Amino acid sequence: MAQVKVIKCLQFRIYPDAAQQVLIWKTFGCCRWMWNHLLDERIKSNKVLDGVKFKNTTPAHFKKIPENSFLKEVDALALANEQLNVNRACSKCFAKGKTPKFRAKRNERRSYTTNAVNNNIELIHIRDTENYLKLPKLRLVKIIRHRNIPDGAVLKHVTVKETASGKFFAALTYEVMQEEVQPVTEFKDVESFDYNMRDLVVSASGRYDIQAEDIHWYRKMEQKLAKEERRLSHMEYGSNHYRKQKHRVGAIHEKIANRRNDFLHNLSRDVADEFDAVAVEDINLHGMAQALNFGKSIHDNGFGRFRGFLAYKLKAQGKALVKVSWNFPSTQRCSVCHHINSKVKDLSVREWVCPSCGALHNRDKNACANLKQEAINYLNRWANGDSTLILTPEGVLSVKKPHLLKGGE
Template identity: 30%
Template sequence: MLLAFKTELKINNKQRTELLKHSGVARHAWNWGLDLTKQILDYNEANPNEKIKFPSAIDLHKWLVALVKPENPWYFESSKCAPQYALRDLRSSWDRCFKKVSGAPRFKKKGRSDSFELDGTIKIRSTHKIQLPKLGVLKTYESLPQVQPKSVTISRTANRWYISFRMEVEQANTPKIVDVVGVDLGVKSLATLSTGVVFEGAKSYRETEAKLSRLQWLNRHKQVGSANWKKAQARIARLHQRIANIRKDTIHKLTTYLAKNHSTVVIEDLNVSGMMANRKLAKAVQDMGFYEFRRQMEYKTKLYGSKLVIVDRWMPSSKTCSNCNVKKEVLSLSERVFNCEHCGFSLDRDLNAAINLKNAASHAVSACGLVSADTTRMKQEDFSLLANVSKL
């Protein structure tokens, strides 16, 4: 299966300037192509009897070479692949828009999501060096896999540049400790397993919210575009990157542990957009990263030879008793302990939901008898122990 490898580049000021040039060329080509295609769509709408054929990516690149490059000689300072791939991505974005999969593409702004793609003569020289067309040999902080990538994507986040490419990896069938596990995601704790283990979320945004608010407050009166404004913007961007990295690191460790050590992982199809509409829960839901959790589980279960089962979102996993399967009519969010009025069973709310998710996939007769009601709280520092266990 194909997996993406991404690592940070170790570059000097000259190389950083070259990367900025390439991303600027790709951004200019995208914006030019977007403006042209919008004009064509507007013309076709105004003149239904004299429609112009919507251009393909090849047509856009031909027009770019004929019309744009002669007037902008700085295009020739960068690789031809940067604008070519930008126009390919633009056409793909329009295709998704026409199929109503996503909205219409937007114009790109300098400094936001700077990236470009390259192909051609790409060689990994050593464990920490990769040769790229027009850019020469670039160093990396991490060791590179010894593969032969056909194309690479270089992107910038805050003040750091990253390189990524796809590579073929073999499926690793690791020995499984548990056959079936139910995973209940929540805002109080990131994940509660049917085995009784509770993973606490990093809550990186909540931890750094005061510092982020302070930086934004100090930047409120700076003149936009000034040197001090750019410095403050860079500090804010670096803090946002740190928040995202902490969240991703937590989710990566959790999903790797689940995929490596469980044959079947059962999760719920959460309505994340609906949860984000609740202004009281939106910040906490976003801080947990439920979508990223599911995305990682989908490819990691394939990588480690396990199975992912997604239960319908309308299943009342929290309201159903895992002992007698009797459903409660009302269960408020403030009730953290599930008390069954029918059989007198009492259990932590999230653990009860996780067991119900497990029963939905395995059809066990009495799963609650296998699990202790006392959950094990697992904090951020305990992930190192899980990493060692998963290697066994």
């Protein structure tokens, strides 16, 4: 079987000492400084030259200036990566007539990336309870290796970041050779999920129906978070007490996010292992959050993240996530006779009887059944070479957007 290159990222907790923490903070600041100065040059060059290739100033140019000697204290590859980030951002935004944003110190991006060159980065194993990560400028940093590195993996780069609670992590990106996954050709077991703001999702099989008490992680911690944020608002900005209290607030946010991610990872893993394909509705969650004032509830249950987790876990096994078009009448259509009942548009209607065949439907279960039927229809059309469908690199099968259709198909 053919071997293919796969990029894998493993994140580990690191424990830098006091001097190393100071150097990491300096690197964050220098990266922000480099982003702002390079971006300023790119914007001025783009306006003056009217779209002609800009002057490609590098971090080395800034280091030659005496008053910028502080840039020599930090990792040079971190600044070089910041230059690449600026170039990519400008290319993308200038093409759309937009401009990337400058970075403010109060909203500083607490991470930097350095590349593995000439063994400058290395994992050093002393014993099971003592491991170190060698990084440029930082030298040896204590690391908790809770996972093994794949055999034959080649280290490409490392991202060092500090979370809102003051914890430090290192994300190691490896290039691994593994056997190519063969796509599933027969979709025998198909599951579908209908979005439910209160209970997250309702499943067609009924085995993955989520209860409201199992989710709403933000709602459960909202009062405690509000209390700590009130304390933070009464402290002097920049003081030691302010910094410590900010870490307490960040720790609560992290706890909420960790609980949500853990639940969604476990749920998506169980579903991806059991079924050959999964159907979800391609609803615009961002639009719902803004238009219907449900932002807090929609962001809390994490349905968008659940779809993302499902997509890459299904793709890793050669399976597919089917996104049914948003204009498909999954709620209004009778799953038995396919009669469209427009009266079901009202969200207060939870159960209804089909006026055509007399079947009694639960609103969410009927939508799941329709999504499953439509997903099977998508899969059959895709197998027969239907050009109106597209399988994205992320493993998502959906209808092509209108601007991608040739000749108005």
